[in-house]
Amino acid sequence: MEEPRIGVYICWCGTNIAKMVDVEQVTEQVSKLPHVVVSKNYKYMCSDPGQELIACDIQEHKLNRIVVAACSPRIHELTFRRALEKAGLNAYLFEMANIREQDSWVHDNREEATRKAIELVAASISRVKYHEPLDKRSVTINPATLVIGGGVAGMSAALEVANAGREVYLVEKSDRLGGLVNHLDLTYPYLYDAGSMLETLLRRTLNHPHIKVFCDTTVEKVDGFIGNFTTTILTENQQPVTLTFGNIIVSTGLKPFDASRVGEYGYGRLPDVLTSVEFEDMLRSGQILTRSGKPPQNIAIIHCVGSRNTEFHEYCSRTCCQVALKFANQIRTLLPDSNIFDLYADMRAFGKGCEELYTETSRKNITFMMFDQQKEMPQIIRSIDPADPHMLIFFREKISGLGLEVPADLIILMVGMEAHEDVKDVAHAVGISVCGNQFFIEKHPKLDPVATTTAGVYIVGNCQGPKGIPDAISQAKAAAARVLATINQGSVFVEVTTAQVNEAICCGCQTCILVCPYSAIHFDQNKRVSVVNEVLCKGCGTCGSTCPTGAIRSKHFTDQQILSQIAGLMEMTLKIN
Amino acid sequence: MKEETVQKPKLKLAVYWGAACGGCCVSVLDVHEKLLDVIAAADLVFWPIALDTKYKDVEAMPDKYIDVTLYNGAVRNSENEHIAKLLRKKSKVLVAYGSCAHLGGIPGLANFTTKEAIFKRVYETSESTVNPDKILPQTHFEVDEGILELPEFYNDVRSLNQVVDVDYYLPGCPPQSERLLEVFMLIATGATLPPPGSVVGASEKTQCDECKRVKTENKKVKRFYRPIDIKDDGVTCFLEQGVICMGPATRAGCGVRCIEGNAPCRGCYGPAEAVIDPGAKMLSAIATMIDSNDEKEIEKAVETIDDPAGTFYRFSLPASILRRALV
Numbered sequence A: 001m002e003e004p005r006i007g008v009y010i011c012w013c014g015t016n017i018a019k020m021v022d023v024e025q026v027t028e029q030v031s032k033l034p035h036v037v038v039s040k041n042y043k044y045m046c047s048d049p050g051q052e053l054i055a056c057d058i059q060e061h062k063l064n065r066i067v068v069a070a071c072s073p074r075i076h077e078l079t080f081r082r083a084l085e086k087a088g089l090n091a092y093l094f095e096m097a098n099i100r101e102q103d104s105w106v107h108d109n110r111e112e113a114t115r116k117a118i119e120l121v122a123a124s125i126s127r128v129k130y131h132e133p134l135d136k137r138s139v140t141i142n143p144a145t146l147v148i149g150g151g152v153a154g155m156s157a158a159l160e161v162a163n164a165g166r167e168v169y170l171v172e173k174s175d176r177l178g179g180l181v182n183h184l185d186l187t188y189p190y191l192y193d194a195g196s197m198l199e200t201l202l203r204r205t206l207n208h209p210h211i212k213v214f215c216d217t218t219v220e221k222v223d224g225f226i227g228n229f230t231t232t233i234l235t236e237n238q239q240p241v242t243l244t245f246g247n248i249i250v251s252t253g254l255k256p257f258d259a260s261r262v263g264e265y266g267y268g269r270l271p272d273v274l275t276s277v278e279f280e281d282m283l284r285s286g287q288i289l290t291r292s293g294k295p296p297q298n299i300a301i302i303h304c305v306g307s308r309n310t311e312f313h314e315y316c317s318r319t320c321c322q323v324a325l326k327f328a329n330q331i332r333t334l335l336p337d338s339n340i341f342d343l344y345a346d347m348r349a350f351g352k353g354c355e356e357l358y359t360e361t362s363r364k365n366i367t368f369m370m371f372d373q374q375k376e377m378p379q380i381i382r383s384i385d386p387a388d389p390h391m392l393i394f395f396r397e398k399i400s401g402l403g404l405e406v407p408a409d410l411i412i413l414m415v416g417m418e419a420h421e422d423v424k425d426v427a428h429a430v431g432i433s434v435c436g437n438q439f440f441i442e443k444h445p446k447l448d449p450v451a452t453t454t455a456g457v458y459i460v461g462n463c464q465g466p467k468g469i470p471d472a473i474s475q476a477k478a479a480a481a482r483v484l485a486t487i488n489q490g491s492v493f494v495e496v497t498t499a500q501v502n503e504a505i506c507c508g509c510q511t512c513i514l515v516c517p518y519s520a521i522h523f524d525q526n527k528r529v530s531v532v533n534e535v536l537c538k539g540c541g542t543c544g545s546t547c548p549t550g551a552i553r554s555k556h557f558t559d560q561q562i563l564s565q566i567a568g569l570m571e572m573t574l575k576i577n
Numbered sequence B: 001m002k003e004e005t006v007q008k009p010k011l012k013l014a015v016y017w018g019a020a021c022g023g024c025c026v027s028v029l030d031v032h033e034k035l036l037d038v039i040a041a042a043d044l045v046f047w048p049i050a051l052d053t054k055y056k057d058v059e060a061m062p063d064k065y066i067d068v069t070l071y072n073g074a075v076r077n078s079e080n081e082h083i084a085k086l087l088r089k090k091s092k093v094l095v096a097y098g099s100c101a102h103l104g105g106i107p108g109l110a111n112f113t114t115k116e117a118i119f120k121r122v123y124e125t126s127e128s129t130v131n132p133d134k135i136l137p138q139t140h141f142e143v144d145e146g147i148l149e150l151p152e153f154y155n156d157v158r159s160l161n162q163v164v165d166v167d168y169y170l171p172g173c174p175p176q177s178e179r180l181l182e183v184f185m186l187i188a189t190g191a192t193l194p195p196p197g198s199v200v201g202a203s204e205k206t207q208c209d210e211c212k213r214v215k216t217e218n219k220k221v222k223r224f225y226r227p228i229d230i231k232d233d234g235v236t237c238f239l240e241q242g243v244i245c246m247g248p249a250t251r252a253g254c255g256v257r258c259i260e261g262n263a264p265c266r267g268c269y270g271p272a273e274a275v276i277d278p279g280a281k282m283l284s285a286i287a288t289m290i291d292s293n294d295e296k297e298i299e300k301a302v303e304t305i306d307d308p309a310g311t312f313y314r315f316s317l318p319a320s321i322l323r324r325a326l327v
């Protein structure tokens, strides 16, 4: 090992760190540690002058290892790695100590926070000595794209990619494209016709020379990694077809909540209790009729069915309130003399044009009433006379606290949306995860909302969380832009902090194969040793910690690096105390 | 070849036992008739089990007088430590011989408890003890003839290298006698020795590497068994039968002697070259084998591991990252 020459930089982060940590004292204390050549502090290490400070010192003092004590590595590790690279030093000869999120932000005793900072920096100094340069690796990108799910989001993504001249395979589970929008009559907030919009999308998709549509088909298992995925699907006529592609866009949507789960509403038992999806179908037929074929006089709409209710789904399904307003408008137009009751738990008319839709609707002689579904769910009962189709809704009005009865001969349940039964199979097939609500998880909710932690796999539309058509399509186009950017690059860098098996030591016990969450390890029957596919490996480290023979080295997280980090921490703790 | 060795000035050899069971010394005798070759090549200058050399005779030797010392046993008391330091001074090459000297060994399991607890058990509560005055061992005791001195019993058991610099380690409980002979002959013939600090008389690989049992990816068990609880099929890897075998984390060199005898490896050859803490390594490997995702079920499966501390750290506690239990 070359003699380490370490540069240490303590960031103030404005006052974020400096307020709680005595940065001068940290700088001074760690400057005495072995191999530390330079120890400095600066107001904003991540700023251009901060990065230049490092670059200059690398040149001037021949530094070969850098430690920056600042915020979380999640935020600026990449920034500093790039700064090292610019100065001609390998990006991995760097270590970051987090003295903001893990120190200044969470403590209120300046002396102790300062001591902790000194310990954390000492640990990083002790670790960085053992860092080794790692080489970046890149893989070429197959320019085709797989889109799973042919709703409005999937079709929009497919069109966007195909319009750039790239091949798209669009796989749809049902017998036709369009998803939930197939049911819709008009769309909120502007009450445009859903059918003609869908028609346009369908025509463009089906006729596009670069889009191949497979209906009645699912994707069971995808092999490979960003740039080089492959899968074999069974087409409608049970023909196996092998597809290869470089990126995946998942747009499998959500399904309507099963209203029969809410016992109080009698869905399935009472003939004139419909779901919002069924009511859309009725609207498309042009007539609103009860089961007995008569136009209803009293129509009630109940919100939040299966949503915002801890018994079913805690989340808000985001579209139902707007859809309810849309329904109230349409009913008023078709049945001008009817009584319309809108029973809501909360009116969430957010978004462009939606509050306006509410204001306008409220002027149309519609009775809005609020109930408290956490305390008391409305009850629907049928008239005592079995020949009488009329129903009564009992509920407690939230503001007045009064128990009320509302007559109804047609009731519309605003069902929320929930995950498809096979959501976990889809997640497993493409190697992504689902959250507690069974929505796919994005890489970062704000900074990277359509990507996932699996490189080359994107999530768009309802499968990422309930939303309206404009949001679903925006996501689709955003993901398409990401995919096209990757294709344009021609190749991408892949993780280099991967695991590696020392074949001379591996005993072939195959414990590692069992634990790898990315199926990146296989057993070489001839050599009788396990082999890591470094392109598939995400460097999670699981195999390295389980391999009992010590044959696996997790690059950048070797035993030696981690143990010396701990030793550095403990030695400093002992020294200070 | 042999003629030549005999003509060379004879090597001076010492064998000493610290906190040991005697097994290591017996293993030296176990070279059988080859002992004659050893004696032909070396003079035994100090070997308490066989010779009546006194400590003061060793003290009288010039520094580096002894060519090779095989120190077996751990360092448990002040006498062990004193002699370790003395022999270090008097020897050119100091070999930690056997698991106890190498890693702390079986006596090192005492680091799971304390000196006080040990004394209480041994000198007060054990079923065969009658000690109404609760007299405990003392370092000094006055009798009419003067003051008697006994070694001090330490709270911690240490491996030899935690007390003095060690040149080589010859692992095993006890080491395979053949390995000793090979190493000895290397030294005697003046062959180039590996760099100081090396483990000798063993391989860099693990027991599993030499083990002929069939191992597959199928390491999934609902519970663990002691060897006596199952009918071993003699063919399948012990781990796959739910019996904890330290083989994967243990250095090869013994000739898989336990497994050949249809018993799982207990780990006496210590950590394989790339392993720092064999107990921790085995624990994480074992953790992946439990065939359940249910916390309660997993807990139950873990409970079926008999004496986990003793199983995973049977020979290596003092030299492990843990070193001792905090009690």
Ligand SMILES: Cc1cc2nc3c(=O)[nH]c(=O)nc-3n(C[C@H](O)[C@H](O)[C@H](O)COP(=O)(O)OP(=O)(O)OC[C@H]3O[C@@H](n4cnc5c(N)ncnc54)[C@H](O)[C@@H]3O)c2cc1C
Pocket (backbone or CB within 6 Å): A148, A149, A150, A151, A152, A153, A154, A171, A172, A173, A174, A176, A177, A178, A179, A180, A181, A184, A186, A187, A188, A189, A217, A218, A219, A251, A252, A253, A254, A255, A256, A276, A277, A280, A319, A323, A326, A417, A420, A422, A426, A460, A461, A462, A463, A467, A468, A469, A470, A472
């Ligand atoms: C009653 C109702 C009324 C609505 N009204 C409006 C409105 O007026 N305005 C508005 O903006 N939004 C409205 N919405 C919301 C709108 O329906 C969604 O925003 C839209 O459907 C989201 O599109 P998507 O492509 O993400 O999902 P979906 O439309 O659900 O499409 C998903 C597609 O993926 C397919 N799929 C599922 N699993 C798989 C699989 N494993 N493999 C292959 N394919 C699979 C499905 O079959 C489906 O075709 C309404 C929703 C409901 C329930």
Ligand code: SF4
Pocket (backbone or CB within 6 Å): A501, A505, A506, A507, A508, A509, A510, A511, A512, A513, A529, A530, A546, A547, A548, A549, A550, A551, A552
């Ligand atoms: S766990 Fe380690 S020793 Fe076992 S097969 Fe994997 S790499 Fe080899």
Ligand code: SF4
Pocket (backbone or CB within 6 Å): A498, A499, A515, A516, A517, A518, A519, A520, A521, A532, A536, A537, A538, A539, A540, A541, A542, A543, A544, A554
């Ligand atoms: S580091 Fe993680 S992803 Fe890579 S091979 Fe090991 S277990 Fe698999």
Ligand code: SF4
Pocket (backbone or CB within 6 Å): B019, B020, B021, B022, B023, B024, B025, B072, B073, B097, B098, B099, B100, B101, B105, B106, B172, B173, B174, B175
């Ligand atoms: S290593 Fe084994 S044989 Fe040798 S002294 Fe220790 S317990 Fe006895």
Ligand code: SF4
Pocket (backbone or CB within 6 Å): B207, B208, B209, B211, B212, B213, B215, B236, B237, B238, B239, B245, B246, B247, B248, B259, B264, B265
């Ligand atoms: S774990 Fe034990 S039985 Fe299994 S292969 Fe290794 S040494 Fe053999």
Ligand code: SF4
Pocket (backbone or CB within 6 Å): B172, B173, B207, B250, B251, B254, B255, B256, B257, B258, B259, B264, B265, B266, B267, B268, B269, B270
């Ligand atoms: S098989 Fe294991 S326990 Fe048995 S002698 Fe060999 S190393 Fe020691």
